[in-house]
Amino acid sequence: MDDPAAPAAHKASELQKRVIVGIILIAVALLAGYFGGILMWLLVVLMALGIMSEWAGLTGRRNNRQLAMYALSVPLAIMSPWAAGASFLALGLIMGAAMFVAVFDRSVKLAAGVFYAGLPALAIIYLRDIDDGILIMLWTLALVWATDIGAYFSGRAIGGPKLAPQISPNKTWAGLIGGVVLTAVVSFVLHIYWALPFNLVLLSVPLAVLAQMGDLFESWLKRKAGAKDSGTIFPGHGGVMDRLDGLIPVAPVVALIMLAQNLPVMS
Numbered sequence: 222m223d224d225p226a227a228p229a230a231h232k233a234s235e236l237q238k239r240v241i242v243g244i245i246l247i248a249v250a251l252l253a254g255y256f257g258g259i260l261m262w263l264l265v266v267l268m269a270l271g272i273m274s275e276w277a278g279l280t281g282r283r284n285n286r287q288l289a290m291y292a293l294s295v296p297l298a299i300m301s302p303w304a305a306g307a308s309f310l311a312l313g314l315i316m317g318a319a320m321f322v323a324v325f326d327r328s329v330k331l332a333a334g335v336f337y338a339g340l341p342a343l344a345i346i347y348l349r350d351i352d353d354g355i356l357i358m359l360w361t362l363a364l365v366w367a368t369d370i371g372a373y374f375s376g377r378a379i380g381g382p383k384l385a386p387q388i389s390p391n392k393t394w395a396g397l398i399g400g401v402v403l404t405a406v407v408s409f410v411l412h413i414y415w416a417l418p419f420n421l422v423l424l425s426v427p428l429a430v431l432a433q434m435g436d437l438f439e440s441w442l443k444r445k446a447g448a449k450d451s452g453t454i455f456p457g458h459g460g461v462m463d464r465l466d467g468l469i470p471v472a473p474v475v476a477l478i479m480l481a482q483n484l485p486v487m488s
Contacts, residue, residue: 254358266297269342271461275451276334279442285326292318300346307347315339341469344476361475364425365467367407368400368432375399389440404429432467439466
């Protein structure tokens with residue numbers, strides 16, 4: 222006879238694995254963010270190339286996967302602390318790399334992945350290098366993590382109406398609300414104890430929704446590709462895109478917000 226406790230034990234084991242791997246990934250991200258420099262850049266490069274590789278797989282452009290990764294490597298190299306860093310030159314090279322890939326691949330699908338992988342990489346390096354960069358980067362990462370954690374546990378505990386059943390049948394409105402609430406709480410804690418500007422606390426709510434939209438977009442890509450996960454590199458978590466789907470849209474928007482705040486006012 223089958224052991225009726227086996228499925229529950231398997232789920233508990235999977236959750237335990239997911240938590241352990243999640244803690245390790247968070248620790249690595251925090252260490253790289255704290256030290257910055259080459260360590261931060263190397264982590265971002267690995268992140269971007271992993272996203273590019275998985276994007277090629279999900280969009281059916283595996284044949285030119287390496288071409289896209291090589292093209293993306295040029296702006297990533299320019300983002301190095303030894304080169305121009307997070308600059309408009311790097312942004313221009315991302316656009317150039319996308320054009321190059323579009324011409325040689327004869328498709329915009331793979332070229333879109335250059336933006337999908339390159340823009341968050343540029344944004345993260347930019348955020349780390351600005352004034353109070355450690356705090357801003359911590360907030361950016363924390364709001365994405367809080368959205369994921371809040372959505373996961375509130376969705377499982379409460380359930381209820383589905384958010385987008387045709388795209389991701391497991392996501393619920395309760396999960397979205399739970400993720401937004403936890404994100405707001407975490408941002409307010411950062412405001413109280415680490416002086417995060419209050420306008421950013423207010424922005425955490427729409428950014429949490431944006432993170433969930435990034436999650437849904439990746440779910441849509443996987444559904445079109447007939448894939449459960451974007452990859453298998455992280456046990457219990459899937460691929461790089463599976464872990465960073467919320468950060469991918471949020472980081473560039475936060476970078477634009479900070480860039481706008483730092484622009485000189487014309488008299």
